Amino acid sequence: MDDCIFCNIVKKEADCDIVYEDPDSMAFTDINKQAPVHILVIPKKHMRSLAEIKDADLPIIGHLFDVVNKVAQQQGISKKGYRLVINCGIESGQSVWHLHIHMLGGRR
Numbered sequence: 584m585d586d587c588i589f590c591n592i593v594k595k596e597a598d599c600d601i602v603y604e605d606p607d608s609m610a611f612t613d614i615n616k617q618a619p620v621h622i623l624v625i626p627k628k629h630m631r632s633l634a635e636i637k638d639a640d641l642p643i644i645g646h647l648f649d650v651v652n653k654v655a656q657q658q659g660i661s662k663k664g665y666r667l668v669i670n671c672g673i674e675s676g677q678s679v680w681h682l683h684i685h686m687l688g689g690r691r
């Protein structure tokens with residue numbers, strides 16, 4: 584989607600600090616960090632929110648959690664622990680309409 588900032592990041596048309604990438608997913612540092620480690624894990628395929636995923640998307644959703652595990656190890660927060668947040672819909676405050684998992688860690 585042309586007007587989606589995360590699709591532009593996937594296409595490398597927008598600047599960002601990519602920490603992980605594979606054919607189906609990407610992880611990058613949040614532009615407005617809320618914790619010492621604040622990374623967003625996204626599917627490369629545009630999906631507006633968790634509420635709008637299709638059955639065919641379920642394998643990629645599972646894959647995203649494997650990516651979370653890999654990135655946690657890479658960032659050194661796997662053993663210490665971290666928080667995952669998925670905002671879904673207007674009342675959650677979702678502001679970017681491309682599914683993403685927030686990884687927050689590096690402090691209690």
Ligand code: 5GP
Pocket residue numbers: 588597599600611612613614615616623669670676677678679680
């Ligand atoms: P949401 O509120 O939708 O769950 O979270 C969207 C997140 O995306 C926010 O934490 C925001 O800081 C981050 N974000 C928005 N635009 C950009 C951007 O252009 N680059 C990066 N790296 N993060 C962004």
Ligand code: ZN
Pocket residue numbers: 584587588589590591628629630680681
């Ligand atoms: Zn998108």
